Amino acid sequence: xxxxxxxxxxxxxxxxxxxxxxxxxxxxxxxxxxxxxxxxxxxxxxxxxxxxxxxxxxxxxxxxxxxxxxxxxxxxxxxxxxxxxxxxxxxxxxxxxxxxxxxxxxxxxxxxxxxxxxxxxxxxxxxxxxxxxxxxxxxxxxxxxxxxxxxxxxxxxxxxxxxxxxxxxxxxxxxxxxxxxxxxxxxxxxxx
Amino acid sequence: xxxxxxxxxxxxxxxxxxxxxxxxxxxxxxxxxxxxxxxxxxxxxxxxxxxxxxxxxxxxxxxxxxxxxxxxxxxxxxxxxxxxxxxxxxxxxxxxxxxxxxxxxxxxxxxxxxxxxxxxxxxxxxxxxxxxxxxxxxxxxxxxxxxxxxxxxxxxxxxxxxxxxxxxxxxxxxxxxxxxxxxxxxxxxxxxxxxxxxxxxxxxxxxxxxxxxxxxxxxxxxxxxxxxxxxxxxxxxxxxxxxxxxxxxxxxxxxxxxxxxxxxxxxxxxxxxxxxxxxxxxxxxxxxxxxxxxxxxxxxxxxxxxxxxxxxxxxxxxxxxxxxxxxxxxxxxxxxxxxxxxxxxxxxxxxxxxxxxxxxxxxxxxxxxxxxxxxxxxxxxxxxxxxxxxxxxxxxxxxxxxxxxxxxxxxxxxxxxxxxxxxxxxxxxxxxxxxxxxxxxxxxxxxxxxxxxxxxxxxxxxxxxxxxxxxxxxxxxxxxxxxxxxxxxxxxxxxxxxxxxxxxxxxxxxxxxxxxxxxxxxxxxxxxxxxxxxxxxxxxxxxxxxxxxxxxxxxxxxxxxxxxxxxxxxxxxxxxxxxxxxxxxxxxxxxxxxxxxxxxxxxxxxxxxxxxxxxxxxxxxxxxxxxxxxxxxxxxxxxxxxxxxxxxxxxxxxxxxxxxxxxxxxxxxxxxxxxxxxxxxxxxxxxxxxxxxxxxxxxxxxxxxxxxxxxxxxxxxxxxxxxxxxxxxxxxxxxxxxxxxxxxxxxxxxxxxxxxxxxxxxxxxxxxxxxxxxxxx
Numbered sequence: 001x002x003x004x005x006x007x008x009x010x011x012x013x014x015x016x017x018x019x020x021x022x023x024x025x026x027x028x029x030x031x032x033x034x035x036x037x038x039x040x041x042x043x044x045x046x047x048x049x050x051x052x053x054x055x056x057x058x059x060x061x062x063x064x065x066x067x068x069x070x071x072x073x074x075x076x077x078x079x080x081x082x083x084x085x086x087x088x089x090x091x092x093x094x095x096x097x098x099x100x101x102x103x104x105x106x107x108x109x110x111x112x113x114x115x116x117x118x119x120x121x122x123x124x125x126x127x128x129x130x131x132x133x134x135x136x137x138x139x140x141x142x143x144x145x146x147x148x149x150x151x152x153x154x155x156x157x158x159x160x161x162x163x164x165x166x167x168x169x170x171x172x173x174x175x176x177x178x179x180x181x182x183x184x185x186x187x188x189x190x191x192x
Numbered sequence: 193x194x195x196x197x198x199x200x201x202x203x204x205x206x207x208x209x210x211x212x213x214x215x216x217x218x219x220x221x222x223x224x225x226x227x228x229x230x231x232x233x234x235x236x237x238x239x240x241x242x243x244x245x246x247x248x249x250x251x252x253x254x255x256x257x258x259x260x261x262x263x264x265x266x267x268x269x270x271x272x273x274x275x276x277x278x279x280x281x282x283x284x285x286x287x288x289x290x291x292x293x294x295x296x297x298x299x300x301x302x303x304x305x306x307x308x309x310x311x312x313x314x315x316x317x318x319x320x321x322x323x324x325x326x327x328x329x330x331x332x333x334x335x336x337x338x339x340x341x342x343x344x345x346x347x348x349x350x351x352x353x354x355x356x357x358x359x360x361x362x363x364x365x366x367x368x369x370x371x372x373x374x375x376x377x378x379x380x381x382x383x384x385x386x387x388x389x390x391x392x393x394x395x396x397x398x399x400x401x402x403x404x405x406x407x408x409x410x411x412x413x414x415x416x417x418x419x420x421x422x423x424x425x426x427x428x429x430x431x432x433x434x435x436x437x438x439x440x441x442x443x444x445x446x447x448x449x450x451x452x453x454x455x456x457x458x459x460x461x462x463x464x465x466x467x468x469x470x471x472x473x474x475x476x477x478x479x480x481x482x483x484x485x486x487x488x489x490x491x492x493x494x495x496x497x498x499x500x501x502x503x504x505x506x507x508x509x510x511x512x513x514x515x516x517x518x519x520x521x522x523x524x525x526x527x528x529x530x531x532x533x534x535x536x537x538x539x540x541x542x543x544x545x546x547x548x549x550x551x552x553x554x555x556x557x558x559x560x561x562x563x564x565x566x567x568x569x570x571x572x573x574x575x576x577x578x579x580x581x582x583x584x585x586x587x588x589x590x591x592x593x594x595x596x597x598x599x600x601x602x603x604x605x606x607x608x609x610x611x612x613x614x615x616x617x618x619x620x621x622x623x624x625x626x627x628x629x630x631x632x633x634x635x636x637x638x639x640x641x642x643x644x645x646x647x648x649x650x651x652x653x654x655x656x657x658x659x660x661x662x663x664x665x666x667x668x669x670x671x672x673x674x675x676x677x678x679x680x681x682x683x684x685x686x687x688x689x690x691x692x693x694x695x696x697x698x699x700x701x702x703x704x705x706x707x708x709x710x711x712x713x714x715x716x717x718x719x720x721x722x723x724x725x726x727x728x729x730x731x732x733x734x735x736x737x738x739x740x741x742x743x744x745x746x747x748x749x750x751x752x753x754x755x756x757x758x759x760x761x762x763x764x765x766x767x768x769x770x771x772x773x774x775x776x777x778x779x780x781x782x783x784x785x786x787x788x789x790x791x792x793x794x795x796x797x798x799x800x801x802x803x804x805x806x807x808x809x810x811x812x813x814x815x816x817x818x819x820x821x822x823x824x825x826x827x828x829x830x831x832x833x834x835x836x837x838x839x840x841x842x843x844x845x846x847x848x849x850x851x852x853x854x855x856x857x858x859x860x861x862x863x864x865x866x867x868x869x870x871x872x873x874x875x876x877x878x879x880x881x882x883x884x885x886x887x888x889x890x891x892x893x894x895x896x897x898x899x900x901x902x903x904x905x906x907x908x909x910x911x912x913x914x915x916x917x918x919x920x921x922x923x924x925x926x927x928x929x930x931x932x933x934x935x936x937x938x939x940x941x942x943x944x945x946x947x948x949x950x951x952x953x954x955x956x957x958x959x960x961x962x963x964x965x966x967x968x969x
Contacts, residue, residue: 048333052344054733057333079330088366092336096688097357099336104288104367109338156338180341 027124027135030142033167035122040065044073046184063186068121071113085113108156112174115146115160119169131160140165198577205574208566209473212480219483221432222393222490236810239663239781240817248771249658250390250424251283254649255382255403256374259417265380266369268417271410272403273371273382281399283385284767288365288372292764299763301343304351305749307703309358311711315349316721316746321728324349329732346741348734358700365653374652379420381653385767386425393432396425422646431637435491435937442495442931442940449927450505457920458512459586466578467508474504474567481562482555491637492882493555495932495940503893503928504567506921507531511571512585513917520576527914528572530899533847535568537899538892540843544836545888550825553832556885560892588920592912595919599910602959609960613863616870627869628830629878630823637937660794661812662695662784662803669757672773672780673704679784679809682802691798693789698773698782701765708754718747829881833888840891857898860957861891868950882939886946893925893947894954901962922955 045060057078064072075081082093090101090109103110111130118127127133130153131146146160154177161173172184244250255272257265269287276285305311314320325348331340343352365372365381372381384403388395400421407419447468454464482489510531515523538560545557620627662679666672676699683695703711716724721743722736729736757773760766774781788794800811844854865887872879897918901910929951932944 046333048337050332050341052341052734052738053329053332054735057329057733059333073335075334078333081334083335088368090335092334094331094334099353099357101336102364102367104370105290105293106339109335112338113335 025139027133027144029139030135030144031122031124033122033139034119034169035067037120037122037167038067040120041189042186043189044184044186046182048180048182050180051178062189065117065120068123069117071117071120085117107152111148111153112157112160115162116169116172119144119162201574201577205473205570209476212473212476215480215483216476219479220394220488221436221494222391222428222488236663236812236817237821239661239812240814240821242774242776243658243661243814244424244818245391246389247658248385251386251388252390253384253386253396253399253403253421253423253426254646254653255384256420256422256645256649256652257380257382257407257411257417258378258420260415262373262377262380263369265373265417266371268407268410268415269371269380269382272406275406275409276384276403279402281387281395281402283387283770284764285382285384286372286764287380287382288367289370292762295763296765299760299765300355301347301352303752303755303759304347304355305715305746306708306711306752306755308351308354308711309707310349310351310354311714313714313716316714316716316724318724318727321349321724322730322732325728325732325734328353329734345739346745348739348742372653374649379649379652381649383653388425390423390425390428393425393428397429397432400426400429420645420649422642422649427638427642427646430642431937432491434639435495435637435940438935438937438940439491439494442935446928446931449931450924453920453923453927454505454509457586457588460584462580462583463512463585466575467505467512469575469578470507470567470570471504473570474563477566478559478563482559485558486551486555490552490555492552492939493559495935495937495943503889503925504563505924505928506893506896507568507571508575509921509924510917511575513588513920514911514913520579524572524576531568531896532572533844534896534899535564536843537840537895538564540839541833541836541888541892544832544839545829545885547835548825548828548832550828550881553825553829553881553885560889564892588916589912591919592914592916595915596910596912599915599959602956606960609863609957612867616863616867619870619874620866623873627873627879628826629880630819630826632818632822634878634880635822635882635939637939639936658785659814660786660788660796660799661814662786662799663810663812664782664784665808666780666782667778669773669775669780670705672782673699673702674706675806675809676782676784677704677707678806679803682806683784683786683799686799686802690789691795691802693787695784695786696768696772697784698769701760701769702755702757702773705754712750712752712754715746715750717750718743721746826881826884829884833884836888837891840895853902856961857895857902860898860961861894861954863957863961864890864894864950864953867953868946871949872945877942877945880939880942882942883946886943886950889929889943889947890950890954893951894958896921897955897958898962901958918955922951925951 040063042063043061044063045058047056047058049056059075060077061073061075064070064074069085069087071085073083075083079094082091084091084093085103088103090103090106090113092099092101101109103113114126114130117123124133127146128149130148130150132149134145134147136143136145142164144162144164146162148154148157156177157174158177159175161175162169163171163173168188169186171186172182174182257268259265270289273285273287273289276282277291300307312320315324328340328344328348328350331337331350331353332344340350340353365374367373368377372383373379374381384399386396386399388399390396403421404419408415411417411419451464451468454467455461458464458467479489479493482493510527511520511523514527542557542560542564545553546561548554548557662683664672664675664679666675676697680695680697680699683692683697686692687694699707715721725739725743726736729739757769760769772783772785774783786794786799796811796813803809803811841854841858844857845851848854868887868890869879872883877883900914900918926948929944929947932940933948935941935944
């Protein structure tokens with residue numbers, strides 16, 4: 001199914017590249033396309049591989065995004081948990097408890113969340129505050145790589161790789177400096 | 193002999209003036225509401241006073257930086273904070289920079305097994321450990337996992353997360369470019385705590401100056417930014433400055449106005465200068481008396497000084513206008529007894545205020561008594577000696593004769609006057625239940641713009657707006673902390689039930705020794721823990737050997753010395769505990785401030801019911817307490833004023849021995865008071881204590897007129913000169929008080945709006961009713 005989708009998505013690209021100049025496809029173009037999406041709703045499956053644990057932990061749920069800086073991650077499995085990011089505020093609801101955090105108090109977490117938020121918002125400036133960006137592929141199948149540009153972040157994250165098609169983000173891979181990693185698969189929920 | 197007497201009088205007067213001036217130069221002036229809040233018997237009111245004087249909220253200064261762009265504002269904020277942190281005047285300077293974050297974290301982490309309420313023997317058994325570790329692993333999968341990952345080998349049961357949950361209720365402002373910003377992003381914010389109490393206006397002023405200087409230094413001379421400050425101390429300083437500036441300005445204008453008026457009448461500069469002698473003497477004596485009697489002088493008392501100029505100048509007008517050329521002996525004989533009685537009447541009226549438990553009111557009482565006695569005595573005993581031999585003023589008989597014509601026609605207005613009285617009575621009767629304003633905020637000299645800025649900055653910074661406090665009193669620190677823990681349990685239930693957003697407690701930061709011991713005793717021995725852990729991780733995706741730091745930490749926590757107050761030093765919680773845990777004489781007190789959910793009010797009855805049965809625990813509503821306090825003093829002031837009225841009646845009865853005559857004297861004054869009250873009510877003004885003082889002043893000043901108009905059938909008609917003197921005295925009084933009505937300071941405005949129309953009415957009614965009484969006789 002996935003493969004079929006990919007194949008389908010290549011067709012317009014082929015048309016595209018034959019009709020216009022392929023050179024116009026760059027980070028700015030991608031950011032511009034991403035910024036056009038003002039809100040989104042998707043499901044996710046996330047798999048974290050941690051040295052501390054004998055086996056990877058998997059979680060799944062929904063993602064909701066509203067431009068420019070509202071992001072909600074509703075985890076349904078293994079435990080119901082709601083994460084809400086609004087500007088600098090991060091609320092995590094687990095069971096009866098709600099944790100309020102200020103992203104600015106936790107720069108590592110902030111950089112991590114901003115990599116997703118910045119990509120969804122198509123905010124190149126915000127991304128480049130923390131990361132060096134590089135783009136591979138084409139409009140229909142792109143890979144955006146983020147490498148931290150400051151020593152503090154480099155101690156935590158070695159690389160973030162975001163893959164997408166058109167204006168949709170399809171997966172996020174994070175490699176941490178200590179060898180731990182996570183892979184999040186995202187699938188858009190069709191909006192009526 | 194006469195020469196010696198005059199020299200003695202003048203010398204004594206000069207010594208007196210010098211003495212008063214010396215006292216005044218050493219006087220302290222305040223303008224905060226605390227001067228209006230007396231010592232009171234109930235614990236809640238006592239607490240209210242302490243909080244107003246010295247509480248956490250009273251020492252807070254909120255600072256905003258507006259203008260330019262966010263990076264510039266953040267840079268200024270950081271530079272200011274850096275400079276102010278080196279200044280010992282400030283206990284803390286918070287702008288979002290992580291100055292104490294390391295220490296705070298270390299305190300929580302190193303003492304987590306003593307601080308966390310979840311530490312129980314069950315939690316360290318096999319099942320407890322299994323559940324706690326399983327939860328922690330789930331947390332690893334969540335976005336917050338990044339935060340707990342490095343801690344997990346040390347803290348697999350998640351005590352740190354427990355502690356964070358308990359204390360992350362409040363929401364600090366957002367950060368931009370490393371410094372706090374307001375919700376709308378237009379301001380950089382700083383929260384500054386002064387060492388000096390909020391009631392120490394001089395120290396607060398110094399703190400404000402230092403903040404201002406730090407800002408200037410950081411912003412540079414070409415700054416496009418503006419500094420904003422607010423907070424209780426800032427309010428005190430600002431109102432003191434406003435009152436000072438206004439009193440100065442109004443004094444200058446009113447002196448100028450009165451001087452012009454008198455110059456037109458007297459056409460003699462000498463008379464003008466001499467005429468102000470009693471006024472100046474009276475004002476100096478009043479301030480000196482208050483300073484000696486109360487230690488500090490309130491700004492309102494100073495404002496009153498301006499007003500008194502209008503009344504004290506009357507005495508010299510009477511002397512100059514009423515006495516024939518150089519016949520002061522005759523004036524003393526014919527008119528002085530009437531004026532003396534007028535002064536005595538005023539004193540009788542004001543003396544009752546001395547008994548007020550409300551220092552602001554007692555100050556006004558003392559001020560007016562000292563001021564009036566001095567002004568009258570200087571007029572009587574010093575001024576005649578100062579008059580040069582060739583002293584004369586312009587003859588005002590012509591004006592007096594014109595006034596005489598008016599006066600003779602005045603009785604024709606008595607039906608109109610009676611009609612107005614009935615109307616006024618009807619208005620007062622109709623509105624009798626809301627004539628008085630019993631909210632303390634009605635006395636506040638703070639402007640609406642300042643209140644709006646305060647509300648804005650408070651909302652932006654999440655600074656405590658302490659309204660509800662649970663207060664616990666015990667005899668030892670341990671007892672008060674133990675009780676705080678019990679109360680905290682009750683309040684936590686209320687939070688979960690949605691009655692409260694959150695609360696704070698000193699026991700969050702420093703648990704009682706008993707609780708710490710119990711928690712320590714819950715930790716198993718190293719061997720036992722090792723065994724429990726091995727069994728607990730069965731079925732979990734983690735190996736026990738990865739958690740060896742946990743075993744080491746628990747082992748050391750078992751023998752760790754218990755937490756003391758001193759362990760908090762260097763953390764941001766030290767300040768919180770300092771404000772929430774108070775050692776007062778032989779008493780220990782804990783304060784637990786409550787925070788309401790957004791856009792809702794706390795239901796005090798529900799919280800009180802929940803706390804019912806806990807000994808030595810009370811819930812205090814600061815707003816309600818202060819309003820109640822004010823309202824009780826307003827009622828006291830009304831009673832005292834009535835007492836003053838009784839004293840005036842008694843005095844007049846003793847002097848005249850004729851109830852009918854006393855009634856005739858007081859009737860016009862009573863009518864004036866009722867008409868003014870009705871007028872103010874009609875204009876939508878709820879009356880405050882200052883209006884009441886204004887009404888007392890109407891009686892005090894008006895009694896002079898009434899006494900002059902009063903006469904027996906055998907005395908001749910009122911002299912044109914006397915009429916002229918009353919007319920001029922009235923004009924100057926109206927000029928002095930009328931100006932106050934234009935003041936921005938509500939308390940001064942209240943007095944001006946009451947007295948100016950009141951004295952005009954008192955004069956007119958005296959003319960109207962006196963003649964009627966004469967005709968009847």
